Amino acid sequence: MQNNNFNITKKSGEVIPFDTEKLRRSFERSGANKEEIEQVIATIADQVYDGISTKKLFKLAYAILRKKSAEVASRYRLKDAIMELGPSGFPFEHYVSELLKYQGYKTEVGTIVQGKCVTHEVDVIAQKEHKKIMIECKFHSNTHTKSDVKVALYIHSRYNDVIKTWEKEDLQSNFEGWLVTNTRFTEDALNYAKCVGLHLVSWDYPSQGSLRERIDISGLHPITVLQSLSKKEKSSLLNQGVVLCRSLSAENLKAIAISENRAKNILKEAKSIAIPR
Secondary structure (H helix, E strand, O other), X not given: OOOOOOEEEOOOOOEEEOOHHHHHHHHHHOOOOHHHHHHHHHHHHOOOOOOEEHHHHHHHHHHHHHHHOHHHHHHHOHHHHHXXXXXXXXXXXXXXXXXXXXXXXXXXXXXXEEOOOOEEEEEEEEEXXXXXXXXXXEOOOOOOOEEOHHHHHHHHHHHHHHHHHHHHHOOOOEEEEEEEEOOEEOHHHHHHHHXXXXXXXXXXXXXXXXXXXXXXXXXOOEHHHOOOOOHHHHHHHHHHOOOEHHHOOHHHHHHOOOOHHHHHHHHHHXXXXXXXX
């Protein structure tokens, strides 16, 4: 595994050297202890081969982790779980709202706002003391789809229209425009946002305050990480407006016809996952 000649193949076809430390850090973020991490890495070393795809490597690591700890395995697949908040993107907007609430903001989701020129439906509005944020969420169903500069330009123009009204109505607050995505941004989008002061948040950007870091710190894991729920059951709960593991209740599960015994196990798993790291 630590051989410099050991390579993995990304979905794009790009071949890159395997990074043992990167895998170790992902296990640490998932809550695995040192002994578990070394055991999993040693087991992987016996089963991988040069040129293995990132998808197969992930599945292998996940299967091994699951045998060690269901809770750690669930956290490890966090990125995939975020992808399951689609396809409409509406649950993702609620999820972003919850992350801001954790930081003490009051939030509104799906609000119609009057700009100087036209009205806009804003995904999330977050406010705390004298700070008010207009947040637009860009959800992608494919991990390799990036939000490009056209998206940043569009969101920034909407923000500029809205802020002209906000500045007249509220003379004390400072305003910010945010664009949040569950995947990544192109370089042009990042450069444009830096130039005009648009705040970008993606899975791993910025280095402090990325989506992944916010989830790790808050423990606000989505219900889609739960292994004890089927895809259909997760969808039904999301349709109820239940997004977080820590918000899940026996009443929510009863409403989708889950037995009392199963509900106890599901709630036990949810409680074990919903812990800040």
